[in-house]
Every structure is written in C-alpha cells, then in structure tokens.
Amino acid sequence: MTDPDVIIIGAGHNAMVCAGYLAQKGRSVLIIEQSNHCGGLASTREFFPGFKASVAHTIQNFSSKVIDDLSLTKHGLDLSQYPLQTIGLSRDGECIRLDSSKDQPRVSGLDGKDEEAYAGYMARMQTFADMLKPFWLKTIPRIGSANLQDMTTFLALAVKLRLLGKDEMGEFMRIATLPIRDLMDENFESDLLKAVLSWDGLLGSKMAPRSPNATVLSVLYKMAEKDAGAPKIPVSGIDGLVTALYKSARSSGVEFKLGQPVSRVLMDAGDHGVKAVGVVLADGDVIHARKIVSGVDPKQTFIDLVGVENLEIGFTNRINRLRCDGYVAKLHLALDSLPVFAGLDSPLGRLILVSNMDSIEFAYDDAKYGEFSDRPVMELILPTLCNPDMAPEGKHILSGHVMYIPHQIKGGWTEEAHDRLYQNLIELLEHYAPGIREQIIFGELLTPKDLEHQYNLTGGHWHHAEMAIDQMFMMRPTYEAAQYSTPISGLFLCGAGCHPGGGLSGAPGHNAAIEILRTEQ
Ligand SMILES: Cc1cc2nc3c(=O)[nH]c(=O)nc-3n(C[C@H](O)[C@H](O)[C@H](O)COP(=O)(O)OP(=O)(O)OC[C@H]3O[C@@H](n4cnc5c(N)ncnc54)[C@H](O)[C@@H]3O)c2cc1C
Structure with missing residues (x-):
C-alpha cells in the first residue's frame, strides 16, 4: 500500500465524517482504530449473549448538512422515525410528557399556565x-x-x-x-x-x-437541528448511523485498519520545528502520511501520542490542566420481559427520573466531593421498543445514563463501590417499575473509569473534555489548538474535544475537514 495523504487516528463517528469529506476532495485517507469496530462511543456491542447496546443511545443534533453532504440516507441512515417523547417521572408519581417538535412544542400533565409558558x-x-x-x-x-x-x-x-x-x-x-x-x-x-x-x-x-x-x-x-433536540433513534438503532458513515467513507475510498492501536505520532525534527509525518502502531509498524488527524481525546493525543518532549512547556501545562473527568455512568440491563413503569401505559420514550432541580443539585453535590449519590438521577430508554432485534425475541434492553458519577471517587472504584452503585440504581428503578429486579437477566454498569478503559478515553468524558466556557469556542480544547490545527505542524484534531464539542453531531469532524483543506490553499 502506498502512503496515504492523511491518517486519521480512531474510527469514532467524527473521524469517519472528517474522512468522508477529505476523501470526497480526492485525498487518500486511512483510518486506524484500536478496537475491532467503528463508531467509538456510538458503536453497538453485545454486552450479554444476544443483547446489544451502544453507550450513546439517542441522536439529538446530528448535522443535517453532514447527512446531505455524505449521502448518509443513501447509505442507509433512516431518521424518519418520530422522535421519542421525553417523559419526566418524579419519585412521587408525577408524570409529564414533552413533545419538542419545532412546529408544535407541547407539554402535557401540567396545569394550563405552564403549558402556555x-x-x-x-x-x-x-x-x-x-x-x-x-x-x-x-x-x-x-x-x-x-x-x-x-x-x-x-x-x-x-x-x-x-x-x-x-x-x-x-x-x-x-x-x-x-x-x-x-x-x-x-x-x-x-x-x-x-x-x-x-x-x-x-x-x-x-x-x-x-x-x-x-x-x-x-x-x-x-x-440546532430538526425537531428541536428531541431524541431520536435511527431505524436500525445507533448502529444505523455508524454503518451509514462507514459505507459513505468506504464509497469515497477511505481505507480502514481495525484492531490496530496507534502508540505514537511519528515526528520529524526539521529546520522549522517538529512535524508530524506518520504514526507508529502498537506492533511497531510505521505508516507515513502528509497529515495526521487525531479523533482521540486531546489529552491523550498530546501527552501520550505526541509526547511532552515534542511540546512547549506552556502548552503541555495547559493540556495537563484540561478538565476531562467524566460524570456519566452507563447502565445496560438485559431484561426477561418489558418492565411496567407506574403510571405509564408504555415506557416508549426517553424517561427522565428526577423529581425537581434540587434532586439534581444534591446528586451533583455528592459528586463534587468524590462520592456518588444514594439518590442518583438518570435518563433511560428501552431501545428494543424501537429495534426489537437488539435482544432475543420477547426480551428487552434498558439503557440508562446515570448523572454525577465521578471518574475518581474517594477510596477508588473498588468492587464494593461498583456493586453499591449498581444496587442503588436497581433500587431506584424498582421504585419506578416495581418488579424490574426479578426481570433482570444480566446487568452491566460502566462507570467513567470503565469507559476510560474500554474506549481508551481520558476520564471517560462524554465530550472528551469538559464543555465549560473556558474550554469552548476558540478555547476548545485550548487556545493554541482550537482551530483543529495544533502547534505541531501536520497534526490536526477532529474529535469531540474540538469545537463545538461532544454528542453525536458530526460537527467537529466536518469542521476539521474544512479546516484541513483550507490549510492546503
Ligand atoms: C456514557 C455516555 C453516554 C453518551 N450518550 C450519548 C447519547 O445518547 N447521545 C449523544 O449524542 N451523545 C452521547 N454521548 C456522547 C458521544 O457518545 C460522544 O461525544 C461522541 O461519541 C464522541 O465521538 P468522537 O468520534 O469524537 O469520539 P469517540 O466516539 O470517543 O471515538 C474515538 C475513537 O478513537 C479510538 N481510539 C482511542 N485511542 C486510540 C488509539 N491510540 N489508536 C487508535 N484508535 C484509538 C477509540 O477506540 C474510538 O473508536 C455519550 C457519552 C458517554 C460517555
């Protein structure tokens, strides 16, 4: 194989978007991914025999421009399913339903005054x-x-x-x-x-x-996108998005190497400073390219893959100070049958289990001090109601995002701490869906620490780096590396750690490609 023009590290959805745009403009692109599948946090995997789930479980603002430009519909992406209703359930049985469609946003379950407001x-x-x-x-x-x-x-x-x-x-x-x-x-x-x-x-x-x-x-x-951010699941699940991105990239000539972790970005010390000229794989193989693009989080990109010896001390300090500790854990339950939530005819929708803003604030207060709350707050969906083939016939999956679960906890993530959190969550669910405990065939709880390990993602952070004003816009991930190009010549970023941040949007991948092409003009 001849050396590609561009190597992209990681096959997350942003990397595939970036690759698609570059390949459409005639660049030869090679994506190198450490795991055996594409999609990163959006990839679907079997967490128990016959039961599948993806860490990211709904799409809220995937770019319609990217869908059109990369012909994702032609490649099988089908977002025509009606968005999920958001259903708020309080501990004392109150229930509200939100339809946030752009034309007719409606909330039901409240008095007329709030409905109008x-x-x-x-x-x-x-x-x-x-x-x-x-x-x-x-x-x-x-x-x-x-x-x-x-x-x-x-x-x-x-x-x-x-x-x-x-x-x-x-x-x-x-x-x-x-x-x-x-x-x-x-x-x-x-x-x-x-x-x-x-x-x-x-x-x-x-x-x-x-x-x-x-x-x-x-x-x-x-x-920003269609349906005012109402959560959606593609017709064939989140995998429908990942597969469409993969097919689109392949149809434009993008090559993939899976199961090959990149261990270093290869540097060349020229007259004008160091330049990224290739990558070294974990097995020692070296591949050269004119441009290297990283879809891996910024901290890992610079500290582990580039190496501090190639960075200015001031820049190194800034990257080390990036806040990347994740605060969301993921719960996957394989269920024997459909759980019955008190007060709901059907659990079809995105269920948010919170009572009021204080319940959220209190859960956060615990997390601030390195604990997790005895009263966690979470959102959940049952993806099998939209895509029954994610579980054996008649069985179901519960997919939950649990907020304010710190990456680092006092005493560390021991087996006991892990189990205590899992039991807290089952207790919470039992309150809302009495009998669910007996329906569980298998449960998987991924703390931010587990996500860090499983997805090679610093802090297991949803956005690769905290989305706070000092780490947004022209300061994302840091001022010196905020325009997708970096202080290292030939090295670019394209993942969630760049503007505008995480979530399944495709926006960082799109913007990075435009910027990379601009640097060639
Ligand atoms: C618990 C949780 C739940 C979430 N739920 C949702 C949701 O429901 N909806 C939503 O829109 N967003 C959700 N998100 C956020 C969303 O999943 C991410 O922001 C998004 O997937 C980031 O995409 P990416 O392409 O930038 O990076 P990633 O998806 O992180 O992909 C990076 C890729 O790089 C690979 N990689 C890492 N190191 C190396 C290496 N050294 N060599 C080669 N490859 C490497 C990884 O294996 C991975 O495939 C969630 C995030 C978390 C943590």
Missing part, C-alpha cells in the same frame, strides 16, 4: 438556537485574527445577534451563561418541568442547575 419558552429558545446554528459548523477564529474569513465569521455573528432586535439580543446575552435554574424559575412553576428541561443542558457535564456557565448554550446547541 412552555410553548413561549420553546419559541424564544428556538430563535436563539437558529441564530447560533451556523456557528456550530464553523471554525471559531482566534481573537484578534486579521484573516478575512475569520473577520467575516465574527461579523456574521454580530449581524445575526443584531437581527434579533435590541430586546431579544439583550435577552440572549443575559441568559447565555445564566445558571439554568434561574432560567427555569423565571419561566415555569412546575418543579418537574424545570428539572426535565434543564436536563439536556447538564447531561455529560460537571455542572448542576445552580452552576453559571454553559448549560443554556448546551441546550441551544442540542436544539
């Missing part, structure tokens, strides 16, 4: 989400850049803001970094509604309703 709130948030939408698919320029394209991006943002009108522009500036609790208190009365609506801003981050930071921006990011 919900429609108004969603309309205003959608205006802000639409205003920001173009910028998730753009490189955010460095401050002070005199480059024409960069200045145009800033100018476009200013114009978009101004077009909101003076009052709405002021309102956007006011709420953008507001603690989401304040935004909820200003708009609604129902404690359950407030908790459920704040959930999407918090999920995956080390923030709670009282944290002033990026939670409102995260909600707007999720609302």
Whole structure:
C-alpha cells in the first residue's frame, strides 16, 4: 500500500465524517482504530449473549448538512422515525410528557399556565438556537485574527445577534451563561418541568442547575437541528448511523485498519520545528502520511501520542490542566420481559427520573466531593421498543445514563463501590417499575473509569473534555489548538474535544475537514 495523504487516528463517528469529506476532495485517507469496530462511543456491542447496546443511545443534533453532504440516507441512515417523547417521572408519581417538535412544542400533565409558558419558552429558545446554528459548523477564529474569513465569521455573528432586535439580543446575552435554574424559575412553576428541561443542558457535564456557565448554550446547541433536540433513534438503532458513515467513507475510498492501536505520532525534527509525518502502531509498524488527524481525546493525543518532549512547556501545562473527568455512568440491563413503569401505559420514550432541580443539585453535590449519590438521577430508554432485534425475541434492553458519577471517587472504584452503585440504581428503578429486579437477566454498569478503559478515553468524558466556557469556542480544547490545527505542524484534531464539542453531531469532524483543506490553499 502506498502512503496515504492523511491518517486519521480512531474510527469514532467524527473521524469517519472528517474522512468522508477529505476523501470526497480526492485525498487518500486511512483510518486506524484500536478496537475491532467503528463508531467509538456510538458503536453497538453485545454486552450479554444476544443483547446489544451502544453507550450513546439517542441522536439529538446530528448535522443535517453532514447527512446531505455524505449521502448518509443513501447509505442507509433512516431518521424518519418520530422522535421519542421525553417523559419526566418524579419519585412521587408525577408524570409529564414533552413533545419538542419545532412546529408544535407541547407539554402535557401540567396545569394550563405552564403549558402556555412552555410553548413561549420553546419559541424564544428556538430563535436563539437558529441564530447560533451556523456557528456550530464553523471554525471559531482566534481573537484578534486579521484573516478575512475569520473577520467575516465574527461579523456574521454580530449581524445575526443584531437581527434579533435590541430586546431579544439583550435577552440572549443575559441568559447565555445564566445558571439554568434561574432560567427555569423565571419561566415555569412546575418543579418537574424545570428539572426535565434543564436536563439536556447538564447531561455529560460537571455542572448542576445552580452552576453559571454553559448549560443554556448546551441546550441551544442540542436544539440546532430538526425537531428541536428531541431524541431520536435511527431505524436500525445507533448502529444505523455508524454503518451509514462507514459505507459513505468506504464509497469515497477511505481505507480502514481495525484492531490496530496507534502508540505514537511519528515526528520529524526539521529546520522549522517538529512535524508530524506518520504514526507508529502498537506492533511497531510505521505508516507515513502528509497529515495526521487525531479523533482521540486531546489529552491523550498530546501527552501520550505526541509526547511532552515534542511540546512547549506552556502548552503541555495547559493540556495537563484540561478538565476531562467524566460524570456519566452507563447502565445496560438485559431484561426477561418489558418492565411496567407506574403510571405509564408504555415506557416508549426517553424517561427522565428526577423529581425537581434540587434532586439534581444534591446528586451533583455528592459528586463534587468524590462520592456518588444514594439518590442518583438518570435518563433511560428501552431501545428494543424501537429495534426489537437488539435482544432475543420477547426480551428487552434498558439503557440508562446515570448523572454525577465521578471518574475518581474517594477510596477508588473498588468492587464494593461498583456493586453499591449498581444496587442503588436497581433500587431506584424498582421504585419506578416495581418488579424490574426479578426481570433482570444480566446487568452491566460502566462507570467513567470503565469507559476510560474500554474506549481508551481520558476520564471517560462524554465530550472528551469538559464543555465549560473556558474550554469552548476558540478555547476548545485550548487556545493554541482550537482551530483543529495544533502547534505541531501536520497534526490536526477532529474529535469531540474540538469545537463545538461532544454528542453525536458530526460537527467537529466536518469542521476539521474544512479546516484541513483550507490549510492546503
Ligand atoms: C456514557 C455516555 C453516554 C453518551 N450518550 C450519548 C447519547 O445518547 N447521545 C449523544 O449524542 N451523545 C452521547 N454521548 C456522547 C458521544 O457518545 C460522544 O461525544 C461522541 O461519541 C464522541 O465521538 P468522537 O468520534 O469524537 O469520539 P469517540 O466516539 O470517543 O471515538 C474515538 C475513537 O478513537 C479510538 N481510539 C482511542 N485511542 C486510540 C488509539 N491510540 N489508536 C487508535 N484508535 C484509538 C477509540 O477506540 C474510538 O473508536 C455519550 C457519552 C458517554 C460517555
């Protein structure tokens, strides 16, 4: 095989998006993945004989532009299933249902006042989400850049803001970094509604309703695409997305090497400083390329794959200080039959088990001090209701995201701690779905520590690096490596650690490809 133009490390969904764009422009691309499958956290695996699940279990804001550009529909992606309803369930049996479609956002299970307020709130948030939408698919320029394209991006943002009108522009500036609790208190009365609506801003981050930071921006990011961020499952599960990305990349000529961990980025010390010129595989094989793109998290990319000996000390310090500790654990249950949730005819939907914003805040408080809560908060879906073939006939899977489970806990993740958390979760589920304990054939609990190990992902972090204002936009992952290019010539980033961050969006992969092609002009 001749040396490819570009090597991409890791076959996460962002890497496959990036590869697809580069290959469409005639670049020869080789993706090298450590595991035996593509998709990273979106890959589907058998966690118990006959029962399959993926860590990421729904799609909320996958880019429609990427779907079109990479012909993902032609390659089998089918997102035509109606989005899942979000169902909020409180401990004392209250239940609300949210349909967040753009045309007719509706909430049921509340009094008329909050129902009306919900429609108004969603309309205003959608205006802000639409205003920001173009910028998730753009490189955010460095401050002070005199480059024409960069200045145009800033100018476009200013114009978009101004077009909101003076009052709405002021309102956007006011709420953008507001603690989401304040935004909820200003708009609604129902404690359950407030908790459920704040959930999407918090999920995956080390923030709670009282944290002033990026939670409102995260909600707007999720609302950017169709159906205002309502969770969706492709017709053939999350695997439908991964398979379509793989087929699209292959049809453009992208080559894949699976089961081959990259152990180093190969450097060449030239007259103008070090340059990335290839990769060294774990088995010692060396492959050269003109450009190396990493879909692996930034900390691992720079510290482990590049090596501190090739980095400026100041940059090394910044990368070492990146906050990458994950706060979400994953629960997979193989169930003998469909569980019955009190008050629900069917558990079809995304179920959020929270009572109010305090229940979220208290769970976070424990996590801040290296504990996990006795009263965890979680969302769950039963993917087998949409895709029965993920389990043997008549059997079901429960897939749960458990918030505020720290990567590091006091005393470490011993077997006892692991088991205590698992039992807490089963107790919680038993409260909502009496009898579920007896329906469990097998349970798998992946703490952020387990995710780190299984997916080779620093901290097991949802976004590869915390989504906080100081690690977003032109500072993601750090100011010096924020435009997909890095201080190392020939080395680029394309994963969730880049703007605009994690989740199954394809946006970092798209933006990285555009930027890599731009550097060649
Ligand atoms: C518990 C949890 C639940 C989540 N649920 C959702 C959800 O429901 N919906 C949603 O939209 N998002 C969800 N996310 C977030 C989402 O899954 C990630 O943000 C997204 O998958 C990141 O994609 P990526 O392509 O950037 O990286 P990844 O998916 O992390 O892929 C990186 C790839 O690099 C490979 N790799 C690592 N090191 C090496 C090496 N040395 N050599 C070769 N290959 C290497 C890995 O094996 C992996 O395949 C969840 C995240 C977590 C942690």
